[in-house]
Amino acid sequence: MNRLRLWLLAVGGAGLAALLVAACLDLPGFGGRRHPYGDRAVQASLARHTANTISSVNFDQRAYDTLGEMSILFAAVLGCVVLLRQARDEHRDRPEPAxxxxPVRRYALLVLPVALVTGLYVVAHGQLSPGGGFQGGVVAATALHLLYLGADYGALERVRPLGVYETSDAVAVCAYLVLGLASVLAGTAFLANTLLPYGTFNTLSSGGTVPLLNAAIGMEVASAVVVLLAHFLDQAVEIEEEQGS
Amino acid sequence: MHILPYLVAAYVFVTGCYGLATSRNLIHAVGCLAVCQSATYVLLLAVGYRDGATAPVFSDIAPGSRPVVDPVVQALTLTDIVVGATVTALLLALVLQIAKRHGTVDPDELRELRG
Structure with missing residues (x-):
């Protein structure tokens, strides 16, 4: 049975590898000069005064796709919350102070504010420099968890009222949608970046709605990561199975 | 003009597939899926590369002064990473429930359905 499976895998894998190599041989050469989509994306981004072209692609030219991506994130968090809830045959133990x-405590508490501010900085400067809502949100959310390393789980739970983060996750998703609908009300397409003035190139307020959408995504990602990690940590630290069930 | 980066992507993908197929542990399988997915990052970034180009961020270079790599595939890679992370989280949550209900994370031992 197992040998047969390995043989099947070898045949399928060899076929797949051959097809992939054939496909690679037909791709345009690595490092080529011709990037028609890239050139147009750069033009469009510069026309709308967004210095970071990737933010412009994500929150202006393909803002609608980012809405889908955000919905995937939201749905995945919802799924994890449902899957990792406390079951009927389980109970919660209070986490013991550890x-x-x-040196760990000192270093963690020293780095925590720095990491938090770095995360917020990366979100705020998404339209100017590399980074944006997704990256900055993750940095800010992980910064909070330094408290778990530096103190203990009880301390983390005190600064992390879960309901607030769950609400802010939903509020951020709504904010993105409302920004999209605002442009419909203004008489253009859904999520079209024509609502606000484009501002001066390479300043914080440039790029029209890009910084706002960026902030909404940053808030959503930060709360989503906090909620996700909270449920995984709850499973590891607090939720215990009943004895003898 | 060479195609080595594309072949690296193909190699990483096939490696991940091999790991998925021979995995004896569901957590390991989720890791292998992440390896498969990282092949797509390599492929996307390789497709967008341009010789001698820099990042498509104009906060410190004047527009037009230097060639830049394709920003569209970079944005796609970002999307890819986010979706990959959420899928990994969801799968790990499922594995956790399987481990609790069935007492094993070996896919070969999960034969019968249980309520």
Whole structure:
């Protein structure tokens, strides 16, 4: 049975590898000069005063796709919350205070504010420099969890009222939708970047609605990561199976 | 003009597939899926590369002064990473439930359905 499966895998894998190599041989050469979509995306981004072209692609030219991406994230978080809820045969134990080595504690508490501000900076400068809502949101959310390393789980739970983060996740998704609908009300297409003035190139307020959508995504990603990690950590730290069930 | 980066992407993808097919542990399988997915990052970024080009961010270079790599595939890669992370989280949550209900994470031992 197992040998047969391995043989089947070898045949299928060899076929797949051959097809992939054939496809690679037909692709345009690596590092070529011809990038028609890229050139047009750069033109469109510069026309709308967005210095970071990738943000312009994500939140202006393909803002509608980012809405889908955000919905995937939201749905996945919802799925995890449902899957990782406390079951009927489980109970919650209070997490015990843990001993933390002093250098770890000192370093974690020192880095926490720096990491948090870095995350917010990356979100705020998404339209100017590399980064944006997705990256900055993850940085800001992980910064909070330094408290778990530096102190203990109880301390993390005190600064992390889960309901607030779940609400802000939903509010951020709504904010994105409302921004999209606002452009419909203004008489253009859904999520079209024509609502706000484009501003001065390479300043914080440039890019029209890009910074706003960026902020909404940053808020959503940060809350989503906090909620996700909270449920996984709850499983590891707090939720215990009933004895003898 | 060479195609080595594309072949690297294909190699990473096939490696991930091999891991998925021979996996004896569901957490390991989720990791292998992440390897498969990272092949798509390599492929996308390789497709968008341009010789001698820099990042498509104009906060510190004047527009037009230097060639830039394709921003569209970079944005696609970002989407890819986000979707990959969410899928990984969801699958790990499923594995956690399987481990609790069935007491095993070996896919070969998960034969019968249980309520």
């Amino acid at each position: 001993e933390v080595a002093r």
